[in-house]
Amino acid sequence: MIQKTKTITLDGIDKKILRALMHDARTPILEISRKVGISGAAVHQRLRKLESSKLISGSKFILNPKVLGFSTLALVGIHLDKAANTDDVVRALKRIQEVTECHYTTGSYSLFIKILSLDNNHLMQVLTKEIQSINGVLRTESLISLEQQIDRQIHI
Numbered sequence: 531m532i533q534k535t536k537t538i539t540l541d542g543i544d545k546k547i548l549r550a551l552m553h554d555a556r557t558p559i560l561e562i563s564r565k566v567g568i569s570g571a572a573v574h575q576r577l578r579k580l581e582s583s584k585l586i587s588g589s590k591f592i593l594n595p596k597v598l599g600f601s602t603l604a605l606v607g608i609h610l611d612k613a614a615n616t617d618d619v620v621r622a623l624k625r626i627q628e629v630t631e632c633h634y635t636t637g638s639y640s641l642f643i644k645i646l647s648l649d650n651n652h653l654m655q656v657l658t659k660e661i662q663s664i665n666g667v668l669r670t671e672s673l674i675s676l677e678q679q680i681d682r683q684i685h686i
Contacts, residue, residue, distance in 0.1 A: 538583045543568060544576055545686050548586070552683055555589035600646040602653050603675040607639035608667055615666030616640060622664040628656045639671070650674075 540548070543566055550562045563570045580586045595603075610619060616634070623629050623643060631644035643661075647653040657670060 538580075538585050540686065544580065547573060547576055548580070548686055551586075551589070552686075595646050599648050602647045602649055603678070604645045604647065604653055605673045605675065606643045606645055606657070606661070607635075607671040608641040608643065608661070609638070609669045609671075610640040610666050611668045612666065613640065619664055619666045623661070626656065626660050628652075629661075 546566045547562055550557050550565065559570045559573050563573045566573065577586070608619070610616060619641065620632060623632050623641075628645050628647050629643050630646055633642045634640070635642045645653060645656060647656055653672075653674075657672065661667060662670060
């Protein structure tokens with residue numbers, strides 16, 4: 531079955547509201563309403579519309595993993611022995627706290643994950659003792675990030 535992609539049309543006011551909240555999700559609605567030139571109630575109404583369209587969902591604080599001691603970020607490609615094992619492997623990966631992202635991919639890997647670890651030794655333990663021991667994982671290939679150069683959301 532073909533599924534059509536749902537899109538939403540944003541006007542200039544929607545974009546200004548979103549940009550303000552993307553910059554700082556704690557910006558008071560009244561401050562946004564003054565900048566945009568509409569009432570606080572109108573800002574709330576537009577935000578409800580954007581939430582119901584699934585463009586936005588909630589807000590969150592972003593933790594700095596380095597402050598918590600997680601200094602090693604690795605991107606890991608996972609080769610599976612059979613594609614049929616994918617769901618079981620993903621369930622097992624969800625139980626590993628250091629795995630912060632998991633993506634189905636095209637190309638060489640079945641899955642591509644992001645791991646945050648305390649150091650290289652911790653990373654090695656996570657890879658060898660936890661990930662490579664998952665039934666269905668054939669092998670992994672790791673890339674260690676030396677420094678993140680870009681971290682942003684989609685431009686609106």
